[in-house]
Amino acid sequence: MNIITNSALTVVTSAVLASAIITPAQAADPLRVVYRASSYVTAVMEAAEAQFESNHPDVDVVLEPITASSRDYATKVALMNQSASTAADIIYEDGFSVTADAAAGYLENITTRVESWEDWDKFNSAAKQNGTSFIDGEVYSLPLGTDTQGIWYNKTVFAEAGLPTDWQPSTWAEITEAAKTIKSKLPDVTPLNIYVTKASGEASTMRGLLNLISGTPGSLAATFMDPADNKWVIGSQGFRDALTFLKEVYDDGYLVSNANLQDPNLANLIAEQMLPEGSVAMSIDGSWIWSRWTESGNAPWDGWTEEVGIAKIPTQNGEAPGYTSMSGGWTLAMSTHTPDKDLAFDFLTTAANKENSLTYAMLAGAIAVRDDLMTNTDYLTENPTAEFFSSLVQYTNFRPALEIYPQVSSLVQQTMEAVTVGGESVDDALSRYDSQLTRMAGRKNVKGAE
Amino acid sequence: MSAGVRGAGVVSSRLVAAISRVLPLVPATLMIVGFFLVPILWAVYASLTNQGLTGAAARNPVFVGLENYIYLFTDSRTWDALARTAIFVVFSVLGQNVIGFTIAYARQRASNLVQSLVTTVMIIAWVVPEVVAGYLWYSFLSAESGALNQFFGFFGIQRQEWLVTDPLAAVIIINVWRGCAFSLLIYGAALQDVSAEVLEAAEIDGAGTFRKIFGIILPIIRPVILINVVLTTLATLGVFGLIWVVTAGGPGTRSETLPIYMYTQAYDFGLIGYGSAIAVLLLSLGMIASLFYVRLFNIGDSRND
Numbered sequence: 001m002n003i004i005t006n007s008a009l010t011v012v013t014s015a016v017l018a019s020a021i022i023t024p025a026q027a028a029d030p031l032r033v034v035y036r037a038s039s040y041v042t043a044v045m046e047a048a049e050a051q052f053e054s055n056h057p058d059v060d061v062v063l064e065p066i067t068a069s070s071r072d073y074a075t076k077v078a079l080m081n082q083s084a085s086t087a088a089d090i091i092y093e094d095g096f097s098v099t100a101d102a103a104a105g106y107l108e109n110i111t112t113r114v115e116s117w118e119d120w121d122k123f124n125s126a127a128k129q130n131g132t133s134f135i136d137g138e139v140y141s142l143p144l145g146t147d148t149q150g151i152w153y154n155k156t157v158f159a160e161a162g163l164p165t166d167w168q169p170s171t172w173a174e175i176t177e178a179a180k181t182i183k184s185k186l187p188d189v190t191p192l193n194i195y196v197t198k199a200s201g202e203a204s205t206m207r208g209l210l211n212l213i214s215g216t217p218g219s220l221a222a223t224f225m226d227p228a229d230n231k232w233v234i235g236s237q238g239f240r241d242a243l244t245f246l247k248e249v250y251d252d253g254y255l256v257s258n259a260n261l262q263d264p265n266l267a268n269l270i271a272e273q274m275l276p277e278g279s280v281a282m283s284i285d286g287s288w289i290w291s292r293w294t295e296s297g298n299a300p301w302d303g304w305t306e307e308v309g310i311a312k313i314p315t316q317n318g319e320a321p322g323y324t325s326m327s328g329g330w331t332l333a334m335s336t337h338t339p340d341k342d343l344a345f346d347f348l349t350t351a352a353n354k355e356n357s358l359t360y361a362m363l364a365g366a367i368a369v370r371d372d373l374m375t376n377t378d379y380l381t382e383n384p385t386a387e388f389f390s391s392l393v394q395y396t397n398f399r400p401a402l403e404i405y406p407q408v409s410s411l412v413q414q415t416m417e418a419v420t421v422g423g424e425s426v427d428d429a430l431s432r433y434d435s436q437l438t439r440m441a442g443r444k445n446v447k448g449a450e
Numbered sequence: 451m452s453a454g455v456r457g458a459g460v461v462s463s464r465l466v467a468a469i470s471r472v473l474p475l476v477p478a479t480l481m482i483v484g485f486f487l488v489p490i491l492w493a494v495y496a497s498l499t500n501q502g503l504t505g506a507a508a509r510n511p512v513f514v515g516l517e518n519y520i521y522l523f524t525d526s527r528t529w530d531a532l533a534r535t536a537i538f539v540v541f542s543v544l545g546q547n548v549i550g551f552t553i554a555y556a557r558q559r560a561s562n563l564v565q566s567l568v569t570t571v572m573i574i575a576w577v578v579p580e581v582v583a584g585y586l587w588y589s590f591l592s593a594e595s596g597a598l599n600q601f602f603g604f605f606g607i608q609r610q611e612w613l614v615t616d617p618l619a620a621v622i623i624i625n626v627w628r629g630c631a632f633s634l635l636i637y638g639a640a641l642q643d644v645s646a647e648v649l650e651a652a653e654i655d656g657a658g659t660f661r662k663i664f665g666i667i668l669p670i671i672r673p674v675i676l677i678n679v680v681l682t683t684l685a686t687l688g689v690f691g692l693i694w695v696v697t698a699g700g701p702g703t704r705s706e707t708l709p710i711y712m713y714t715q716a717y718d719f720g721l722i723g724y725g726s727a728i729a730v731l732l733l734s735l736g737m738i739a740s741l742f743y744v745r746l747f748n749i750g751d752s753r754n755d
Binding site: 071075078079097100101103104105106197198199258259262403404406407410411414417418419420421422423424429432435436439440 | 502503504505506507508509521525526527592611613614698700701702703704714717718719720721724
């Protein structure tokens with residue numbers, strides 16, 4: 001009797017286990033929107049949600065903000081995309097991941113849809129690249145904003161150190177010189193912020209390293225990735241010089257403390273606290289950080305338009321065209337797993353309509369990607385830096401949107417961290433970079449510098 | 451006729467008995483196959499492909515044979531991570547066992563109140579989840595606001611960047627701190643089995659404390675030592691969360707052990723196939739270590755007979 005009871009129980013247990021394994025996950029009815037949490041993205045998504053739900057009263061939009069570093073955000077979203085039951089319908093996506101995620105089959109091709117969308121012509125063509133796959137040239141994502149980079153500096157600190165308040169370096173050495181002056185005159189001030197660690201994620205690659213190597217002879221094609229044959233470059237002088245520059249400014253004590261460098265929140269700390277209070281004199285940073293200082297920003301700063309200077313990033317030794325910059329920007333895509341593609345695309349166009357794009361550009365401090373906004377007087381008066389940063393577009397570079405870029409970017413961050421906080425020699429770090437890059441891209445996709 | 455029916459009845463009842471004997475094993479077997487064997491086999495398979503987290507290799511992974519392993523063993527980063535793992539494991543195991551035993555030995559001769567106090571404190575350290583323990587140590591050691599530096603600063607001693615100067619030593623100390631309680635419990639129990647008569651006899655023969663420990667106690671509890679070393683080794687080989695929270699393998703790669711290396715390759719660099727190859731390497735190391743210890747343990751057993 002006991003045996004029979006036991007066996008019966010066993011059968012029931014096994015059946016329960018089996019059914020747990022076999023039962024397919026329920027299809028997600030609501031439209032799930034995943035994005036990296038921040039006040040400005042939340043504001044835009046909530047506005048889009050309200051507009052969308054008033055047009056589609058039967059559809060429930062569920063916002064799923066993810067609080068994570070940019071690296072962890074990308075990993076989390078990639079893991080969600082592994083299965084139809086966990087993938088979100090709408091994905092807020094950094095432009096540099098679009099090619100990789102399109103190739104992985106995570107993002108839906110929206111080329112024909114955007115072509116029949118009346119607003120598409122209003123998007124400027126450089127920004128459109130940000131949502132386009134480098135491999136097939138098809139559109140996978142709608143650009144929400146773009147950016148350029150400069151050197152932000154606190155004029156009060158510069159004046160105290162006896163430096164000009166209309167400062168514009170023309171070589172890397174002039175940046176170091178200014179840092180040296182500040183360090184000797186104002187020992188309590190950190191002269192320079194450059195993002196150099198894994199903790200700062202993509203900011204380190206793009207704002208830290210690429211802003212430097214794009215200003216070395218031959219620019220990114222000779223130092224990083226050659227678009228002529230799509231090969232990654234190893235052993236270039238420009239790359240070595242940039243790492244050496246970073247190591248020198250670190251070793252000379254011009255950068256913020258190790259603890260700050262290892263803090264994933266450093267970018268916010270710089271923009272909202274250290275630069276305004278003058279504990280950091282200058283920062284190589286993106287065109288959007290002013291948005292934190294407006295009345296509705298996280299760190300309102302009344303006199304910022306008077307107290308902040310912005311310089312162009314010089315090339316290494318002042319080589320033509322004299323200055324350089326990098327551009328990127330976030331985009332909005334829909335998942336291949338979303339059941340109702342028309343509905344999902346409707347959400348995309350709602351989120352990227354003129355009104356929401358304006359909100360995004362204002363709150364995020366982004367350079368607007370819609371031409372109908374670049375003439376908008378509200379936008380231009382609200383963003384006094386728009387003209388300056390738009391003028392950098394002539395010098396700007398885009399990140400190679402190859403599908404392994406996100407991986408290479410992680411590797412770059414590790415290499416930068418190794419030569420600075422890690423105390424390794426440039427030679428050791430470079431040789432590991434070369435072998436790992438070869439590992440990632442495959443031998444046939446890598447070439448030595450010419 | 452009736453014999454035939456009886457025969458069939460016997461057969462069927464035997465069959466029922468056999469099934470009812472095997473059936474209770476089914477859930478456990480399913481569990482082991484589903485949650486242990488299948489993932490291992492999947493990892494071995496994935497390690498032979500170029501499976502990625504994103505890009506075309508995520509959609510259509512290609513079989514690449516032993517390419518991942520060739521890269522793995524020719525890359526100096528692997529050997530560096532292996533060396534760090536070895537240092538991490540050896541010193542963690544050594545530290546946990548020596549300190550665990552010492553405290554257990556000392557505790558035995560303390561008053562009841564002290565005994566229960568020590569046990570409680572040690573167990574709290576052990577029960578705290580590793581992420582929490584890691585975070586506590588991070589805030590204790592970190593340079594700017596760390597408690598240790600504030601304490602030193604109070605006495606005018608120069609601040610140290612503990613997690614930058616020697617990150618590997620820092621994570622070893624943290625891991626020893628956390629793991630001691632386990633060894634303490636094991637050795638505490640083992641010490642109670644060492645009979646008082648034997649120790650008394652040794653004392654009469656004139657053995658000092660040192661002699662008693664090395665000549666009497668340790669040989670008697672040798673099987674326990676072996677088991678404890680096996681358990682702590684295997685637990686230490688897989689430590690990930692603690693290191694990840696405190697240093698994330700950095701700065702650079704200076705505290706990157708194999709589990710951290712595996713995670714970095716698989717989820718930061720998106721190389722799932724390559725990460726799986728590292729996982730297989732880690733698994734093999736664990737199996738080799740346990741086989742080695744099991745063999746040592748068997749020899750110990752047969753000598754006891």
